[in-house]
Amino acid sequence: MRVGVVGGGCVGLAVAGDLATAGVEVTLYERGDLGSGASGRAAGICYGAFADPTDAAVATRALERYREWGLLSPCPYVWVARNERDARAVHEQVTEMRALGLDVEAIPPNALGERYPAVETAGLTACAVANDAGTVTPDRVVNHLAERSRTAGATLRTETPVSLADPTTVLMADDETVFDAVVVAAGPATNPLLAAVDIPLALETYRAQVLVTGPVDVSLPSLYDASREFYWRPRNGGLLVGDGAHAVDPEDCDPAADPEFVESALERLRAATGLDPAIAQSWAGPCTATPDRDPLVGPVADGLWVATGWQxxxxxxxxxxxxxLAERLHGTAPTVDAPLAEQFDPTRFGGDEAFHPLGDPTAEW
Ligand SMILES: Cc1cc2nc3c(=O)[nH]c(=O)nc-3n(C[C@H](O)[C@H](O)[C@H](O)COP(=O)(O)OP(=O)(O)OC[C@H]3O[C@@H](n4cnc5c(N)ncnc54)[C@H](O)[C@@H]3O)c2cc1C
Incomplete structure (x- = not known):
């Protein structure tokens, strides 16, 4: 079997590595450098704390593999609320997650303060912690997945932009190759790639932003503030602080963070911790979204597969x-015991749905 993979981010590289390991002849095409899309710009927070059973099963398996590969640094993931509506959501999520057997717990705000004295707990209405969480370094993930793919025999072609002539034919500047199957894991560019073969995809793009601080001399978990809509994670002795997300045209995603984002993220960090660190770096990158916030993973035509919409x-x-994906393409039993094929089916939408990539801001998260 010969498979072409379009996109050299963490998803394309993971598929390529697993297919090659299973003995499939794989060629991966990346228009720039490996990891030059969203993958190299991610914050690197990883947790299995999802209330949906399929999402939880996928994340739990992913964490297991990151651990096996020595890429995951343990770091609890805390999420907090500041009003009654968000507090109700936190408690409901914890109940659902615990019913799935996940290692999460609701803790009173003062107990969070005792565990992490640098967290300002005044004003918090609910807190929860996922103990079984961690962080990864995006560049290390990309390098590891690339090395693993190459070792298993995959060919990784960088600086090679491609398009589709038909569902299983990949077109390069001066050549074309016909595969048994093609997997498009090209982030926001998945849409235009599929449009060339008349397959519409329910996919939108938003731009997420982060900043990295200089050293902070305190112990902190990763934390998501659901009411103030920002997060942080410890990183190299400092903190990485995000979000500042907004809808964007995929072709117009400025990689430099906006000064307004940097100022507002720092302000929220100061209010949540009392810390006022220097800023070392900041950047922005594209994220993909779908109408129901579940990804699009699976076949869209005979021999043509997609993997995108990660929210x-x-x-x-x-x-x-x-x-x-490798298991499905190769016809072996799936490791994750969850209805991924139905829940993540990319054809569950017509492809012409109008939706906001960040969802309804008034909806319960
Ligand atoms: C600021 C920020 C913070 C984030 N934090 C986290 C986090 O903490 N945890 C988390 O899980 N996720 C996080 N994400 C999301 C995460 O980065 C993405 O979901 C993930 O990287 C998607 O990987 P991918 O391989 O699907 O896409 P990408 O990494 O975008 O890879 C797609 C690749 O396809 C290539 N490509 C496109 N068109 C073509 C073409 N025509 N020919 C050849 N190649 C092409 C692109 O160059 C790109 O390298 C964050 C994202 C951002 C921007």
Whole structure:
């Protein structure tokens, strides 16, 4: 079997590695450098704390593989609320997650403060912690997945932009190759690639932003503030702080963070911790979204497969999604015991749905 993979991010590289390991002849095409899309710009937060059973199963398997590969640094993931509506959501999520057997717990705000004295707990209405979480370094993930793919025999072609002539024919500047199957894991560019073969995809793009601080001399978990809509994770003695997300045209995603984002993220960090660190770096990158916030993973035509629509969770899912796609393409039993084929079916939408990539801001998260 010969498979072409379009996109050299964490998802394309994970699929390529697992297919090659299974003995499939794989060629991966990346228009720039490996990891030059969203993958190299991710924050690197990984957790299995999802209330949906399929999402939880995928994330749990991905964490397991990251651990096996020595890429995951343990770091609890805390999420907090500041109003009654968000507090209700936190408690419901924890109940659902615990019913799935996940190692999560609701803790009173003062207990969070005792565990992490640098967290300002005044104003918090609910807190939960996923103990079984961690962080990865995006560049290390990309390098590991690339090395693993090459070792298993995959050919990785960088600086090679491609398009599709038909579902299984990949067109390069001066050549074309026909495969038994093609997997498009090209992030926001998945849409235009499929449009060339008349397959519409329900996919939108938004731009996420982060900043990295200089050293902070305190112990902190990764934390998502659901009411103030930002997060941080410890990183190299400092903190990486995000979000500042907004809808964007995929072709117009400025990689430099906006000064307004940097100022507002720092302000929220100061209010949440009392810390006022220097800023070392900041950047932005594209994220893909779907109408129901579940990804698009599976076949869209005979021999043509897609994997995109991660809603900001692609890095943490990549090892499980790569494995799943390789198993389906290769015809072996799936490791993850969950209805991925139905839930993530990319053809569950007509492709012409109008939706906002960040969802309804008034909806319960
Ligand atoms: C600021 C930020 C923070 C994030 N934080 C996290 C996080 O903490 N945890 C998490 O799980 N996720 C996070 N994400 C999301 C995560 O980065 C993505 O979900 C993930 O990287 C998607 O991987 P991918 O391989 O699908 O896409 P990408 O990494 O975007 O890879 C797609 C690749 O396809 C290539 N390509 C496109 N068109 C073509 C073509 N025509 N020919 C050849 N190649 C092509 C691109 O160059 C690109 O390299 C974050 C994203 C951003 C921007």
């Amino acid at each position: 900001g969770h692609g890095l943490m899912r990549a090892p499980a999604i790569g494995e799943y």
